[in-house]
Amino acid sequence: MSVTARSVWDNCLTFIKDNIQPQAFKTWFDPIKPVRLTDKSLSIQVPSKFFYEWLEEHYITLLKVALTRELGEGAKLVYVIKMENTYGNREPFTEKIPSSNRGQMTPQEMDVPIKSKNPQLKNPFVIPGIRNIKIESQLNPNYNFENFLEGDSNRLARSAGMAVANKPGGTSFNPLLIFGGVGLGKTHLAHAIGVEIKDKYPDRTVLYISAEKFTQQYIESVKKNTRNDFIHFYQLIDVLLIDDVQFLSGKSGTQDVFFHIFNHLHQNGKQVILTSDKAPVDMQDIEQRLLSRFKWGLSAELQTPDYETRVSILKNKLYRDGVEMPEEIIDYVAKHIKTNIRELEGAIISLIAQSSFNKKEVTLDLAQKVVEKFVKNTKREVSIDYIQKVVSDYFEMDVATLQSKTRKRHIVQARQLAMYFAKKYTKASLASIGSQIGKRDHATVLHACKTVDNLAETDKQFRKYIDDLTKKFS
Numbered sequence: 417m418s419v420t421a422r423s424v425w426d427n428c429l430t431f432i433k434d435n436i437q438p439q440a441f442k443t444w445f446d447p448i449k450p451v452r453l454t455d456k457s458l459s460i461q462v463p464s465k466f467f468y469e470w471l472e473e474h475y476i477t478l479l480k481v482a483l484t485r486e487l488g489e490g491a492k493l494v495y496v497i498k499m500e501n502t503y504g505n506r507e508p509f510t511e512k513i514p515s516s517n518r519g520q521m522t523p524q525e526m527d528v529p530i531k532s533k534n535p536q537l538k539n540p541f542v543i544p545g546i547r548n549i550k551i552e553s554q555l556n557p558n559y560n561f562e563n564f565l566e567g568d569s570n571r572l573a574r575s576a577g578m579a580v581a582n583k584p585g586g587t588s589f590n591p592l593l594i595f596g597g598v599g600l601g602k603t604h605l606a607h608a609i610g611v612e613i614k615d616k617y618p619d620r621t622v623l624y625i626s627a628e629k630f631t632q633q634y635i636e637s638v639k640k641n642t643r644n645d646f647i648h649f650y651q652l653i654d655v656l657l658i659d660d661v662q663f664l665s666g667k668s669g670t671q672d673v674f675f676h677i678f679n680h681l682h683q684n685g686k687q688v689i690l691t692s693d694k695a696p697v698d699m700q701d702i703e704q705r706l707l708s709r710f711k712w713g714l715s716a717e718l719q720t721p722d723y724e725t726r727v728s729i730l731k732n733k734l735y736r737d738g739v740e741m742p743e744e745i746i747d748y749v750a751k752h753i754k755t756n757i758r759e760l761e762g763a764i765i766s767l768i769a770q771s772s773f774n775k776k777e778v779t780l781d782l783a784q785k786v787v788e789k790f791v792k793n794t795k796r797e798v799s800i801d802y803i804q805k806v807v808s809d810y811f812e813m814d815v816a817t818l819q820s821k822t823r824k825r826h827i828v829q830a831r832q833l834a835m836y837f838a839k840k841y842t843k844a845s846l847a848s849i850g851s852q853i854g855k856r857d858h859a860t861v862l863h864a865c866k867t868v869d870n871l872a873e874t875d876k877q878f879r880k881y882i883d884d885l886t887k888k889f890s
């Protein structure tokens with residue numbers, strides 16, 4: 417009887433079957449198809465990259481023994497990955513996995529094509545496979561748990577973060593969504609989780625990325641026709657940390673690709689950690705299917721810190737910088753800056769700088785001046801809801817009228833002004849502004865902004881509206 421790929425593989429299967437649990441055999445070996453036998457090299461087709469990773473991680477020794485029994489010393493195994501048509505490409509997608517000689521691969525380097533005309537993978541018995549790709553985590557080691565001080569305002573989020581770091585992908589906090597206002601520690605906590613995981617599990621692939629950068633990379637990949645590479649890159653990650661997911665609002669293409677990546681990671685027991693400036697219920701222009709996934713795990717809020725926590729944060733900062741400061745100064749700063757930890761730190765840094773440059777002692781008087789300036793200089797973030805409320809009040813109408821479909825001139829003008837200020841004072845996209853102000857499209861918002869600019873030049877009364885409203889926002 418002639419030796420074929422089929423016959424060799426069948427013999428291997430008999431051996432493998434005797435050595436592993438029936439369920440594992442069914443899951444990991446039934447779906448494999450032998451495709452080619454050349455000399456001492458057997459090619460087997462596996463359904464996904466994940467499948468390949470799993471085989472390499474858990475069954476490589478067994479596979480090697482089985483194959484060597486059949487083909488003798490020097491037997492080689494070649495994987496062929498054949499994926500079904502999941503991302504809209506017409507042909508099934510076959511690819512090669514990059515080998516370790518690529519060295520450090522950062523997400524920015526995604527333009528390096530990893531798709532190959534040759535659908536075969538390197539022989540895992542000889543060349544280390546995908547597990548050896550190094551992905552730069554983009555983590556900041558200064559943002560760790562040790563210097564993320566605990567208080568009532570962050571206890572839940574911090575402990576959930578710890579739990580996730582102890583067992584990434586292995587808790588019900590998947591995804592873990594950390595949300596809260598500006599400067600309350602979302603980014604710090606996200607990094608801390610990543611840093612802790614890297615310490616505990618150095619082999620896990622961790623990646624921190626802002627939703628903004630993720631979006632830019634995605635747009636680039638579409639332009640360069642490397643969308644599949646983009647998706648596969650993210651599917652390799654064990655722990656994915658995405659900062660400021662509210663940035664995805666109104667960006668349906670990026671949401672769609674993230675949805676697929678998220679599903680893949682989640683299904684494969686990988687950990688996803690997200691941060692956002694609002695709770696999922698308050699997120700605008702995020703597709704329902706994505707929002708519902710955000711809610712699968714745990715949403716933990718970072719609230720404004722209480723007085724005691726603010727004092728501890730200040731003291732810790734001073735301690736780490738090796739600076740001493742009188743209690744009454746710390747107390748003064750903590751009492752007057754309440755809603756933003758970044759501002760709290762900023763004020764104390766400014767005080768340290770002032771005193772060392774001017775060789776002055778830090779007095780209460782100096783502290784008052786710094787804090788006053790600090791609080792005054794901090795631009796308040798305004799929300800689109802707030803803008804609509806202020807503009808409606810100014811024109812003595814209610815918000816529903818401002819948003820209505822009417823073409824009455826004064827209402828149209830009020831609506832256009834609301835759109836103009838939303839563009840000016842928030843980071844929301846035109847599409848998101850439009851949908852929040854009476855469900856209009858982005859072109860309407862763009863038109864509104866241009867009209868307001870024109871009228872500001874030509875219409876004195878209209879100019880006054882703008883000036884009055886600007887004062888209200890500043």
Ligand SMILES: Nc1ncnc2c1ncn2[C@@H]1O[C@H](COP(=O)(O)OP(=O)(O)OP(=O)(O)O)[C@@H](O)[C@H]1O
Binds near residue numbers: 597603
């Ligand atoms: N619990 C804490 N202990 C110590 N420092 C903290 C704590 N929370 C926040 N900080 C510090 O406050 C600053 C602001 O935090 P961070 O940048 O993480 O806020 P954020 O919520 O991500 O802000 P944004 O909404 O602007 O993205 C950082 O320097 C961070 O180290």
